[in-house]
Amino acid sequence: MNDKWTAQLSAYLDGELTADKRTDLERHVESCDECRTALQQLRGVVTWAADFEGREPANDVWPQIAAVIGDTPSGVVKLDARRRSPKHFALSIPQSLAAAIALAVVGAGGWSLARLTAPESQMAAVIDISAPDAGATVMATIAVAQKYGPAISDLERVLLQENGTLDSTTVRVLRQQLAIIDRALTEAQEALARDPASHFLADHYTGMMKKKLNVLRQAARNVEVSS
Amino acid sequence: MTSLARELEQTPAQADAIDVDLAVNGDTQAFERLYRRHTPRVNSLARWLLSRDDVDDVLQDVFIRVWEKLDTFRGQAAFGTWLHRLATNVILRQRERYRKDEKRGSGSLLEVADMSASPVSPGLSIDIEAAVDRLPERARQVFVLHDLEGYKHEEIAQVLTISVGTSRSQLHHARMAMRSFFAA
Numbered sequence: 538m539n540d541k542w543t544a545q546l547s548a549y550l551d552g553e554l555t556a557d558k559r560t561d562l563e564r565h566v567e568s569c570d571e572c573r574t575a576l577q578q579l580r581g582v583v584t585w586a587a588d589f590e591g592r593e594p595a596n597d598v599w600p601q602i603a604a605v606i607g608d609t610p611s612g613v614v615k616l617d618a619r620r621r622s623p624k625h626f627a628l629s630i631p632q633s634l635a636a637a638i639a640l641a642v643v644g645a646g647g648w649s650l651a652r653l654t655a656p657e658s659q660m661a662a663v664i665d666i667s668a669p670d671a672g673a674t675v676m677a678t679i680a681v682a683q684k685y686g687p688a689i690s691d692l693e694r695v696l697l698q699e700n701g702t703l704d705s706t707t708v709r710v711l712r713q714q715l716a717i718i719d720r721a722l723t724e725a726q727e728a729l730a731r732d733p734a735s736h737f738l739a740d741h742y743t744g745m746m747k748k749k750l751n752v753l754r755q756a757a758r759n760v761e762v763s764s
Numbered sequence: 765m766t767s768l769a770r771e772l773e774q775t776p777a778q779a780d781a782i783d784v785d786l787a788v789n790g791d792t793q794a795f796e797r798l799y800r801r802h803t804p805r806v807n808s809l810a811r812w813l814l815s816r817d818d819v820d821d822v823l824q825d826v827f828i829r830v831w832e833k834l835d836t837f838r839g840q841a842a843f844g845t846w847l848h849r850l851a852t853n854v855i856l857r858q859r860e861r862y863r864k865d866e867k868r869g870s871g872s873l874l875e876v877a878d879m880s881a882s883p884v885s886p887g888l889s890i891d892i893e894a895a896v897d898r899l900p901e902r903a904r905q906v907f908v909l910h911d912l913e914g915y916k917h918e919e920i921a922q923v924l925t926i927s928v929g930t931s932r933s934q935l936h937h938a939r940m941a942m943r944s945f946f947a948a
């Protein structure tokens with residue numbers, strides 16, 4: 538094992554040997570079981586390292602980071618502060634819109650959707666709605682959230698739990714997919730805040746809620762099939 | 765991977781690109797998603813390069829720095845690559861601060877070779893990670909920088925102030941100590 542060839546195996550794997558040395562080593566490895574075994578094992582080490590995805594830290598330091606970068610986890614998100622282009626949304630809507638939606642009616646002139654909160658996130662948003670037709674679309678949006686919300690929450694809780702029935706890759710992909718849908722929901726919500734009377738936006742929002750539920754249902758069916 | 769996973773597949777790189785775009789424009793939720801996706805690797809990096817278990821401060825420093833510099837990322841490389849380079853720079857700069865109060869002793873190559881010859885739970889990454897923990901400091905740093913982070917020996921020599929030859933031999937020793945975890 539401790540022959541002069543062993544020391545060259547790493548360099549060989551990394552493609553660092555000259556052509557001559559490479560040929561010599563390959564010739565030797567063909568006839569030496571020990572070097573062949575070592576080479577394959579070393580390849581295993583290198584592959585493991587390249588694919589290693591890391592391990593979660595003992596403590597989640599996101600709250601400290603959020604505090605520094607100016608996230609407003611419990612405050613009101615300023616609508617104008619971040620509205621730099623139509624593509625970028627401003628409202629912070631919780632992952633699952635479902636849980637608790639409280640509607641406050643202020644004054645005679647319009648509606649104010651005062652708090653949009655969910656248990657896993659204490660985000661709050663204030664939407665000022667003064668368009669004449671606003672009440673109806675906002676109510677419709679809330680009805681949609683109430684209709685689909687509980688089923689979405691339940692499925693999310695079951696499917697995304699640690700050590701659940703889904704394999705980790707599927708959970709990861711599912712989370713990504715849900716994140717995209719959540720983003721679209723957030724965008725729709727923000728657009729509605731600017732244009733509360735838009736039926737198109739209300740429909741879009743409804744469509745995304747349905748899509749989210751469908752994705753989760755599909756995942757649930759997948760669990761039933763595979764288990 | 766299940767069929768569902770394939771159907772829903774969006775590569776982490778694609779998700780990163782979207783979230784970087786959002787985060788540059790001030791979306792802290794998008795930035796949190798980037799944080800969640802990349803924290804595990806940065807955590808392991810910090811832990812191994814600094815020989816410490818408690819790396820909370822370092823993780824905060826890294827991601828606050830990423831937030832501050834996000835607008836300098838131009839998509840010339842994968843976001844992950846850019847972030848890990850930045851993280852490694854921050855971590856390596858912290859080494860001086862932590863050197864004086866090492867929290868976790870290093871092991872020896874023999875000890876690691878022993879661990880790898882008789883893993884507690886064969887085939888599990890956690891055993892291999894424990895072995896990386898126990899590599900002697902120099903071998904561990906070189907291994908992490910080269911095989912996990914893709915640094916070249918010349919770069920490692922520079923950041924660790926060692927010779928290129930030392931970097932090469934330390935890498936080989938580290939890999940040889942860990943090789944028995946892997947089937948031939």
Ligand SMILES: [Zn+2]
Nearest residue numbers: 540542569572
């Ligand atoms: Zn041989």
